[in-house]
Structure formats: C-alpha cells, structure tokens
Amino acid sequence: MRLNVTVNGERRQADDVWEGESLLYVLRERLGLPGSKNACEQGECGSCTVYLDDVPACSCLVAAGQAEGREVRTVEGLAEGEALDPVQQSFVDAGAVQCGFCTPGLVVAAHDLLDRVPDPSDEEIREALAGNLCRCTGYEKILDAVRTAAGAR
C-alpha cells in the first residue's frame, strides 16, 4: 500500500508498505526518523512512544494500516528548530541519559505529562512514566529532569 501519514506537521508518503508492519518500522526504516527506538516490540518498554493523534502510544503495536491518514509526532518533532523543548533540555542538564536508548520514549511521555499536568507531584510523574523502562539510570535523574522541566515551562 501507499501510506499517507502526517509526521511532525509534514505530510509524508511511503510506498510498498505492508499494512501489517509496525508504525515504528515505517518511521525508522521508511521515513528516516530513527529517534523512536525499537526495543521490546511488545508495548512493555515505552522506547517507541510517539504521539498518535495527540496521545502517546507505543508505535511498535500500531499496524501501518492503522496509521493511514493520521497524525504522528515523534521525538524529532518536539524541538523548535535548534531550540530544544524544555523537557529535552532538562534531560541534558540533569544527566538523565546514560545509554540513551529509553530517552526518546521518556521525553515524549514526560512532554505529554507536562502538557496535561503542568506541576505534577512525584507520584504523578512516577505513574506517567511507569510504561517507560530504563535499565541504566535508576530513574532518579529522570525524575529530577521532569521536575526541572515543569519549573521551566
């Protein structure tokens, strides 16, 4: 099929797409957006989190056919030109990144949280990020980054 999808505000097309392949595969392998990561492929780890029609979803579980005509916003679409989104900047400043594989998903999930809840409690942060697994940091610096970003927005 030819897939039509709006990604980060731009109308994109991909040809010869199998409807059953994942949206994550389309983004990474066909549209040149490798920010969203492929880890568990089961919706467990959150590394592939993107906005799908404005709500965060695991793009590994979305069939390409299901994404036809819809709007996607990936981690690549959060910055304004060269200026990082406050969530991205606070991840850098807090040292919330170690190997970095989980970071794009965490950034999108934290971005969504702060859109909905501008000043979240620690409990709200933990719950909002529960679906994003990090095996390096122990999460403390990530919590720091989200608190800082909340203050900066």
Add this chain to the structure above:
Amino acid sequence: MRTFSYVRAPDVETALRTIATEPNAKFLGGGTNLVDLMRENIERPDVVVDISRLPLTGIDELPGGGVRIGALVRNSSLAAHPLVRTRYPVVSQAVLGGASAQLRNMATVGGNLLQRTRCLYFYDEASACNKREPGSGCSALGGFTRNHGVLGVSDHCIAAHPSDLCVALAALDAEVEVESTRGTRRIPLTEFHHLPGSTPHVETALAPDELVTSVELPAPVTTRSRYRKVRDRASYAFALVSVAAALEVRDDTVTAARLALGGVAPKPWRATEAERVLLGAPATEESFRSAAEAELASATSQDGNDFKIELARRTIVATLRDLLTDRSAA
C-alpha cells in the same frame, strides 16, 4: 511474526461479513494484546480485520441511569469520563490500575474483555499449555505459580484472568452486546468468560464470527464503590489479588453489596458467596471477614500461590472497610 493479510473495515456490516467468511481471521482494535501475541507466534491469524475506525466509541447515558460503553472506547477515555467517574468510581479506578499510560491510550474496552492470560507457560512455546495447544498438558502445575489462580481452576489449567476492568464490570452486573451476521445478542459479563474445566482453550462465550459492540452497565446500586489492587510493584503490574466492591449501608446494616475478585481465577470472579453473607449483616469487620472466608472456602492452591488465599481474604476486608469509613466516597 507470520505474514497475514490486512483488511480495514469501513463499517460494522463489512467487519461482520468479513469475519463470517474468513476461517482464520481476527479483529484488530487497539492491538495491545493481539499484536503482542502475534509477535510471540501464539496468535496466528491469516487475516486481520482492522476495526479501529468503526464508530463504536460512544459513552452514552441510558434511560434509567445506566450507561452504554462502545467497544472501541479507549481505556483512558473510559477512566476519565465524568459519568463513569461519578457513578462507577470502581470502573475508573480499575482501568487506571492497569497497564501504562501509553497502553491505556490504545487499548479498547472490547479488547479488554478478550485479552488473554499472562501465564508465563502460555507465552512460552517450549512449555506445555492446554490453552495454547489443547491436550499438551500444563507446565504451570508444579511450576512457578505466583501469578496463578486459586478459584475456579482445573487440573487442565490454573491460569489467572489478567483484566482489571472486567473485575469491576463483573461486580456491577454489566452486559456485553455482541453482533454477527446472524443478529445481536446480550451476554451477562459473568457468563462471558468460561472456566477452564477440560477445555481451557475455550475462553469466552463469543462465537468466532461475533463482534463485541458495547458493554452496558445498569444504574449503580450505590456510587460508593472502589477497586483495590495488590501487586508486586506500585504500578504497571498485573494483580496478585484485586477486589472490586460496592457497598450500601443503612443503620449499620449492609443493604447492598457487590463484590468481584481479580488475579485469583481464570475469569473475573463474582464473589456471590461473600455477597450472600454480607446482605443484611451488620456492617462490621467481623461480617466482612466472614464474607471473605465464605468466598475463599473453595479455594485450592499450589505451593507458589498459597499466599493468595489469605491475601484475597484480607483484601476483601480492607476494601469493604475503606468503603465503610470513607464517607467521601458516597
């Protein structure tokens, strides 16, 4: 993952016609369970019928005070809906107690009813599993059973049903509406899921050509309801034991009680024995304990899940105590 053909259904009629003519087809809603199981090679449909754009996304008030929930309502929308939050707090709490934010944004109500067990042996192709491969045996028996059932299990299967939402729906007398090319019928939620017996692969009353279109909740007997979930982590874990409860008390006497258990049985477990003990009893911790004892009287356990029997009793008592003391829940 095996390849399959993909069909997007533009309307319910087409979806039903397609599923009726394709011998090995599956409906695809949110994909949070089906796609996972396809990756694991456990579900192997030849045809996937994408129903995610069908107009089954309403949450509508019914005459008489009930509510109809479309099968494609997302979990996060269900939990946030004002009608659900005010009349059925237990439903909202159950949904928010499950999965992660991303998955709740994707997962649908109909899919929640049909999600399959998280038994590790069901997922592991190298293990015997009567559910995955009828007649092959059950590796869970004598295996690692911390997450398995203690009520309604059989010698063929001890897997627990994973849903939180269904536990709340079971307590509230929900009915499931299903459609096929043959017509429409309604199934009480407590009869929708089957106990394993000698056929653990037959999990629900849904025929292969039927589509869940909505779930209806009758007017609540009380808005004082609650979901309590005990698990190994504070979030993003399946229940070891969960309790959905609604309790109405007048003059210190229980005048209505609705109770269901999760994590302990192969289906959402309506606690009818406990309800029978509670109705008309003094609203005291002693009554709650007697009710819990009655419900768990038929429980059987393996070494690994023996703790669940007492944990279930205590969680029932704690949930009812919460409902009794928290006046703000009224």
